[in-house]
Amino acid sequence: MIRFITKPLHSLLLVKVLLTLSPVFGQKTKEPLIGTLTYRITICDTALARYIPVRYMKVYTNDTLTRIENETDRLGKQIVLKHLVLNKSYLLLNTPIGKYAIQTNHNEAKKDSILPYTFKKKCRRKSFCGLKANRSMVSHKGFMEPQTFYYFKQYDPKYLNAFENCPGLPVLYYIPTNDGLFKYELVSMDTKLPEHDLFGIPSDFRRVTFDEFMNDMMQGQEELEEPEEKK
DSSP, X not given: OHHHHHHHHHHHHHHHHHHHHHHHHHOOOOOOOOEEEEEEEEESOTTTTTTSOOEEEEEEEXXXXXXXXXXXXXXXXXXXXXXXXXXXXXXXXEETTEEEEEEEETTTSOOTTSOOOEEEEEEEEXXXXXXXXXXXXXXXXXXXXXXXXXXXXXXXXXXXXXXXXXXSEEEEEEEEETTEEEEEEEEEEEOSOOOGGGGSOOTTSEEEOHHHHHHHXXXXXXXXXXXXXXX
16 A cells, blocks of 8 residues: 555656746746847827937947937936846936936836836737847837837847836837827847946936935026026
8 A cells, every 4th residue: 555655646746846847947038138229219190200300229238237328308318327137227317407327226116107018929020130020019008009019039128128028128119208109119239249338327427316316406496596586
C-alpha cells in the first residue's frame, strides 16, 4: 500500500512544480534598446495643420537611462531624463525666472488621474525603419473612435514613458490634447550608443520638487506684476 500511494504523490508534486514554473517559461523577455529614436509629430485635424507645424521628438537611451526631447508652444523645449531602474525622472525647463530640473518619483506618483489606454491586438503588420511592427486597436476617453497603433513587440514600452500596458514599444500612436489629436510616428532609428553626457543634468539647472517649482513660478509672476501696480 505504501508503494502504491507514493507514486501518485510524486506525480502530483511534479505536476504542481510544472504548473508553478510554466508562467515563467512562457514569458518572453524583451530585447534591450540602445540608440536614438526620432518621432514625427503631426496634428490630425487637417484644418489646423497650416497653423500647427510638424515637430519632432527624440528619444535617447542606453537601456538604463533615457532622454526625451520635445517642444511645445506653451513650455518651449522640454527634456525628460529618466532612470529606468530607479523609476525616477527629471524634467528640464528653461523659464524666464530660471532653469529648473523638476524631479518626479514615479514609484510614489499617483496614477488615478491618468486615463488608461485599452489595447486589442489585431492581425496585419507594417514596417517602420526596417523592422516589422504589430498592430493594435486602442481605445481612450480622448478618442472619438478607436485608433490604430503599431508597436515593436521585441522592445519594452518603458522607453517612451507613456503606455505602460502596451504590448511593446509604440512606433505609431496618438495623443489627445486640448489642442487636438496628435499623431506620433517613428521615422528614424539609430542603434549607436548615445554619448553619456546627454543623460546628465547641467550644473546651471536647479533641482526642485514640483511644489517648489510652482511656488517659484507664482512668486515670479507676482514680482512681474508689482511694477505695473506701482505705475
